[in-house]
Amino acid sequence: GESVGLHLPTLSVQEGDNSIINCAYSNSASDYFIWYKQESGKGPQFIIDIRSNMDKRQGQRVTVLLNKTVKHLSLQIAATQPGDSAVYFCAEIGNAGNMLTFGGGTRLMVKP
Amino acid sequence: NAGVTQTPKFRVLKTGQSMTLLCAQDMNHEYMYWYRQDPGMGLRLIHYSVGEGTTAKGEVPDGYNVSRLKKQNFLLGLESAAPSQTSVYFCASSYSQETQYFGPGTRLLVL
Numbered sequence: 001g002e003s004v005g006l007h008l009p010t011l012s013v014q015e016g017d018n019s020i021i022n023c024a025y026s027n028s029a030s031d032y033f034i035w036y037k038q039e040s041g042k043g044p045q046f047i048i049d050i051r052s053n054m055d056k057r058q059g060q061r062v063t064v065l066l067n068k069t070v071k072h073l074s075l076q077i078a079a080t081q082p083g084d085s086a087v088y089f090c091a092e093i094g095n096a097g098n099m100l101t102f103g104g105g106t107r108l109m110v111k112p
Numbered sequence: 113n114a115g116v117t118q119t120p121k122f123r124v125l126k127t128g129q130s131m132t133l134l135c136a137q138d139m140n141h142e143y144m145y146w147y148r149q150d151p152g153m154g155l156r157l158i159h160y161s162v163g164e165g166t167t168a169k170g171e172v173p174d175g176y177n178v179s180r181l182k183k184q185n186f187l188l189g190l191e192s193a194a195p196s197q198t199s200v201y202f203c204a205s206s207y208s209q210e211t212q213y214f215g216p217g218t219r220l221l222v223l
Contacts, residue, residue: 009152032210043116043202043214044155089154093209099145099170100212102154 012109019077021106023090026071030092034100035064035075039086047075047088077108085110113138116215118203124221125193133188133218135203141213143206144186145170146178148199149217155202161186193222 013019025033031052036044050057050064050073057064063076073090087105116137125131135144142163147155147170157170161180175197177189186205190197200219204212 043216104154
């Protein structure tokens with residue numbers, strides 16, 4: 001069925017380096033995507049979103065890229081900091097009654 | 113604004129017991145949701161509500177019931193808890209069907 005998934009379950013980066021977290025989606029009809037950050041013991045926190053009519057959107061230290069041709073979404077974090085250590089989820093407006101469908105998550109570990 | 117709050121934060125149940133999880137939001141959001149999150153997995157939608165007095169099934173509704181008697185509250189009930197319902201439960205709310213704001217979660221252990 002339609003699904004949202006992630007390529008890598010764990011990503012380890014050096015503090016100060018840039019991080020790239022990837023997400024593949026299969027529902028070509030999806031038109032809205034969100035990245036969430038979840039720290040240990042907390043609920044998911046909204047980071048950034050993008051609509052399908054855009055290829056790129058930038059926030060503070062974060063950039064989301066959308067490639068509709070290959071149905072791929074990525075989250076780029078510039079100058080990664082220890083506070084960025086968390087699990088990151090991508091989500092799409094999917095096929096469950098137009099509710100958000102979440103991917104499995106990628107754990108980002110930042111080495112000092 | 114408190115945002116989305118959940119009570120209780122943690123609960124231990126015996127198999128067959130019942131309980132209700134309470135979610136409250138003070139953002140005047142129409143949409144509210146209940147998810148469960150199992151170790152190493154993403155969030156799965158249990159039930160949701162698009163407005164006061166309405167509820168609908170999500171991806172994994174079996175074993176759960178919900179009620180939305182007031183716009184600000186969304187209750188999740190377990191009538192007869194099973195060990196398979198051991199999980200972390202997250203409530204969320206949203207103004208539209210897009211960006212959802214999450215509560216801190218309720219950890220449930222069913223023995």
